[in-house]
Amino acid sequence: MRHPRLEHVADLDPADKIKELSSTLASVEAVVDLDAKQREIEELREQAADPELWNDPDQAQQVTRRLAHLESTVSKVGTIRRRLDDLSVLYELAASEDDPDTRAEADNELETLRSDVGDLEIRTLLSGPYDEREALVSINSQAGGIDAADWAQMLQRMYLRWAERHGYPTQIYETSYAEEAGIKSTSFVVKAPFAYGTLRGEHGTHRLVRISPFDNQNRRQTSFAGVDVVPVVEQSDHIEIDENELRIDVYRSSGPGGQSVNTTDSAVRITHLPTGVVTTCQNEKSQIQNKATAMGMMQAKLLERKRREEQAEIDELRGETFSSWGTQMRNYVLHPYQSVKDVRTGAESGNTQGVLDGEIDSFVDAEIRWLRSHEGGGES
Template sequence: MNPDVAAAIKDLSATLTSVEAVMDLAKLAADVEALEAEAARPDLWDDQENAQKVTSRLSHKQGELRRVTDLRQRLDDLEVMYELAEAEGDADMVAEADAEQAKLRDEISSLEVRTLLSGEYDEREALVTLRAEAGGVDAADFAEMLMRMYLRWAERHGYAVEVYDTSYAEEAGIKSATFRIKAPYAYGTLSVEQGTHRLVRISPFDNQGRRQTSFAGVEVIPVVEQSDRVDIDEKELRIDVYRSSGPGGQGVNTTDSAVRITHIPTGIVVSCQNERSQLQNKATAMAVLQAKLLERQRQEEQAKIDALKGDGGSSWGNQMRSYVLHPYQMVKDLRTEHEVGNPTAVLDGDIDTFLEAGIRWRRQLQGQS
């Protein structure tokens, strides 16, 4: 076999071996077996919430095990492909093997990034809140573009999404939105998106066709679980009910079922209006409030640790990515320096390379601290 090809395959095999070690395939297989036994219990669906958790965890762990074993099989097959291609002098088969090698490199690299997600809440689902910031109607339009970007990203990966609240701006776009990405490791993966995103373009809302810079904020927090303890005193809450509305004031329903909860001591405001009953909207809004209070508590604890360390905390979560549509086309992450020249693809949900670069960058920072 060509020495360069042999070296490349050996390198891929070594990376995959380290991934397999971190994932602990024996434990993963044992977890799958235990969850399969639990899922087969005749009384499983007596508790629907628990049943959904069990089946979701089983599906995720089966997928993880299948993914890594498939990669190992494909890597073994790749070696055979090259040997056959060289023995037969078949240039087309060599090209096919080269394409498979490139695919494997990308997929193994992506799986390696997953093993870097080892934070306390990284395995959880994500609660994402977007807000239009400076830039008027352009900022509201940009916030809606970002919302579509994340929803398209979730769709590409087959992740379920639940939109809790969307506050539409008067002329175009949205003032804010909150939605949940229902996938394991969604929080660990998307948490690197937190911060201010910046858009530079010729404004479609400026009749003089001037260039406009606008900003939108992204907040990503982990979804709370039953084991989390966040005590909320009902006396510290102001609860308002109102009628849900769509773009341009269009009514989503005709009853006052939307719920807005204000946590008076912190000033945190959460809303839910996703066309359910008032009771369901209140329960969902309370879950969002708990998640935000838990994250606030975690940040306060981290600030104390940072103060003790004397590093004054981290400011990387401020302005973190630029999307330039004019005078040239580029999306650039200001922390990792990762950039691509196709904003259309990025805004259509093709953000995996940015997520991977962000996760590697964060891990590097943690290693230095």
């Protein structure tokens, strides 16, 4: 999709287009603060070079992922700046030699740069208190019976494919399979900097309309699944959880169709009784590991619950109603026509198969802009 601030660039002549893109890139560079990023890179490189760091593998992975993210960001900004500078020279060369092939090459590069600058601009909008965090994504089947369970599994695949397209590691913590097909629920983490800020607009109810593959009369079926996105907690986070308010159940892990994948009761389900929040983990080999992971997920969900309650209080003081933005989210229609459309942003695509295969960046970007403009940040 086109980025609103760059929409009018297509109507300018090449020199003005380059000037406009250069101005937009300059504002991005100011927000990114390349000097500060470079200083942090040097500090992280020193930490990464210390052999003692690897005594704590989790901390080491955090340092290396953060370092890789910062190096990628600085490199990307610098590369785009150089490409813009080179583009001016390319247009001058095309004009001096009256070469249509070189002019066509320059036009193609200009269009690519317009997209790249727009994508970079989107990332500068991720400035919320937890936006830099990894994301814990939970999906639950809702109304629609077996179709809803199948739909929940389709959504899981969509997000995992999206992460794979971007090279983001993922780890599935829990999947509860439905009896006939699909899943009742699943939770997985996207291990990438800014994963939460990028995906948090996906929170809400996703609606699917299609000819049911489970109906022998080929009737149209509407089914629903809920997507919840919370930031992964860090050691510095503080959320009080009274253990007396927790119910901890252990059970045997199972795969599709009830097939046992574990001969011991190692899976763990934790219920926070005052709120009804439930987390489960079954991917680790031991009950102790599963309990620790499920407890971390509980902290993440309760921390996000607290953040949303605080945001709701602020919105109420402002006289706003944005606290309910996550309820109605996106419609996926596969019959009688093909369309995927966001309820909030109006972003739309007719390439339903591509979307279900993880091509959701245009929707994600539109949600980032929508949330930014509706949470007090305004349009950057």
